[in-house]
Amino acid sequence: MGAVMLQGTGSDVGKSVLVAGLCRALVNRGLRVQPFKPQNMSNNAAVTIDGGEIGRAQALQAIACKVEAHSDMNPVLLKPQADRTSQLIVHGQVRGTLGAGNFREARGALLGAVMESYGRLRQRCDIVVVEGAGSPAEINLRAGDIANMGFARAANVPVILIGDIDRGGVIAAIVGTKAVIDPADATMIRGFIINKFRGDPTLFEDGYRQIETLSGWQGFGVIPWLPATARLPSEDAVVLEKPQATDHRRKLVACPILPRISNFDDLDPLKLEEGLEVRMIPPGQPIPAEADLIILPGSKATIVDLKALRAQGWDIDILAHHRRGRAILGLCGGYQMLGKRIADPDGIEGPAGTIEGLGLLDVETTLTPIKALRAVSGMALGARFDGYEMHMGETTGPDTERPLVLFDDGRRDGASSADGIVMGSYVHGLLSDAAQRRALLARFGVEGSGRDYRASIDTALDEIAASLEEHVDVDALIALSAACAL
Structure with missing residues (x-):
């Protein structure tokens, strides 16, 4: 053969x-x-x-x-x-x-x-x-x-x-x-x-x-x-362009589709939860005011995507969502956007410079040429997880003293606001573990199904x-x- x-x-x-x-x-x-x-x-x-x-x-x-x-x-x-x-x-x-x-x-x-x-x-x-x-x-x-x-x-x-x-x-x-x-x-x-x-x-x-x-x-x-295809993670952003059904009976998780969105399969495990509707928000539409959780996903060009987020007026929607006391989770590039500023002194993503972030976490990020690539495991929100890191940048600041993640090797990752409403992490695959999803969903009144995402695949x-x-x-x-x- x-x-x-x-x-x-x-x-x-x-x-x-x-x-x-x-x-x-x-x-x-x-x-x-x-x-x-x-x-x-x-x-x-x-x-x-x-x-x-x-x-x-x-x-x-x-x-x-x-x-x-x-x-x-x-x-x-x-x-x-x-x-x-x-x-x-x-x-x-x-x-x-x-x-x-x-x-x-x-x-x-x-x-x-x-x-x-x-x-x-x-x-x-x-x-x-x-x-x-x-x-x-x-x-x-x-x-x-x-x-x-x-x-x-x-x-x-x-x-x-x-x-x-x-x-x-x-x-x-x-x-x-x-x-x-x-x-x-x-x-x-x-x-x-x-x-x-x-x-x-x-x-x-x-x-x-x-x-x-x-x-x-x-x-x-x-x-x-093949209906089973819908249960597999998608690599192609073409799927984000397809219309989605809405179900107002369920809690709403909203995710804006940024131009350089990456690793949006991080959200796929949430689709196993019958009590949730995961809605990808395309350009030209506001983030719904009724959203219970906003997730800012990864980005291949964080500064460019943060500018696009503001151009769409999504920053206004996110800040209003925060004032209503509703949860926000940033993953990788989305985590960086939640901080006070992002600096790119070496011009890794384009022209060297600094941009103000959304300011919802008291952290700052400096983009670096060294890329973190490693499988990780540990605890987050009181539950076990297995995932991976894939990012270029270092994030520091007072809110990192309340890390979202504790790795098994003793390192800490991510940050949380003092009230616990805003959270961020560099870990991809964080929501693949049923216990991890259950811990997150409990924060806004949804009982996790306990379904095994990896077994579903x-x-x-x-x-x-x-x-x-x-x-x-x-x-x-x-x-x-x-x-x-x-």
């Missing part, structure tokens, strides 16, 4: 979920499996066992494989921090900043790093399941590509193309991909899968055969809509794997993986 790669006709067609589901299906068959994404672009990331960081989707796929997340699973990670610049992470560590002007040249030079990681993964398992990025049909980005066909050809990995029928135009999307890509790239694609099908699949039989005829590629299956992965076994020719995919050169 060797490897198989899932690429898509576009973003948000379900590649990440299908890679995770296929990984779990193969593991359930007794195979040793590793996930791999050569290049990712996301501000949702996770800390790895070797002290690095990778995209959140690859961390989820590691869970699907029942292995520890490792930086080799996503050797190149781009974290957008402005409209034209991204922080470059290579093998889990900050390598610098890429701008639009040097992006293509720089990424082409990273193919060696990608192949090093891929080679190490191949030695650890029976099969590597690879995820592409965006679409191979973006032929304007083909030169220097390491995310899709550039990698597939360098590693001789066969490709399956994923089409999303829910968004419409799936026949044109798949056949059109064949029409526009380089013929040598097209030979790497061995087949296609139709994803997110609703209704009677027999109604699509003619379309399925027409795709096979027009593209010359084999169909490997039609996957129905694991169950969802098994459900998705079972659906793939039913609707996809997994045996053929395993056989196809053997075509990959050693």
Whole structure:
């Protein structure tokens, strides 16, 4: 065996979920499996066992494989921090900043790093399941590509193309991909899968055969809509743009969607609580006055996002919420915003300077070039937690004498206001533990369900794997993986 790669006709067609589901299906068959994404672009990331960081989707796929997340699973990670610049992470560590002007040249030079990681993964398992990025049909980005066909050809990995029928135009999307890509790239694609099908699949039989005829590629299956996907953490900010239902019978947790929002999956465990409605607030809308808790999430560019928060008038909403005596929780960048000021003397996020914070915590933050990346555990709000740190900055001040978090190694983290209404911490994953959520929710009259968030993810992965076994020719995919050169 060797490897198989899932690429898509576009973003948000379900590649990440299908890679995770296929990984779990193969593991359930007794195979040793590793996930791999050569290049990712996301501000949702996770800390790895070797002290690095990778995209959140690859961390989820590691869970699907029942292995520890490792930086080799996503050797190149781009974290957008402005409209034209991204922080470059290579093998889990900050390598610098890429701008639009040097992006293509720089990424082409990273193919060696990608192949090093891929080679190490191949030695650890029976099969590597690879995820592409965006679409191979973006032929304007083909030169220097390491995310899709550039990698597939360098590693001789066969490709399956994923089409999303829910968004419409799936026949044109798949056949059109064949029409526009380089013929040598097209030979790497061995087949296609139709994803997110609703209704009677027999109604699509003619379309399925027409795709096979027009593209010359084999169909490997039609996957129905997978409700279990909603229980998995999402990496792509596209999900934040989708409309949300409201339920005024439940307590409301509100989270503003800032331009450089990161690690917003920190809020996902709250969705397990039946007594809560978690509402992401898009630009142009006020933070509801009826909110019981406001959470300010992580940010890849804290100063930029704090300016955007003020431009939206959300600072006024947050201060009014505080005057009403209602709770506020800041996580990572959100924690920094709650303080009196944020200083960036070295210009880490942009031009050097200082900005006034919201002033709800008596703390100050100085951004530093050293990035904290580590798994952590300890106590917060009287309950145990396991999580991770991922931040650039040091926060000090009187309110840190009331830390939110006590780590097992004796360190302290975060801060609380004297009245306990405002809290902040650098810890991601703080709300994943049921006891931790219960302690937080008790502060505003909600009884926590005690549901295990990690077990919920694991169950969802098994459900998705079972659906793939039913609707996809997994045996053929395993056989196809053997075509990959050693």
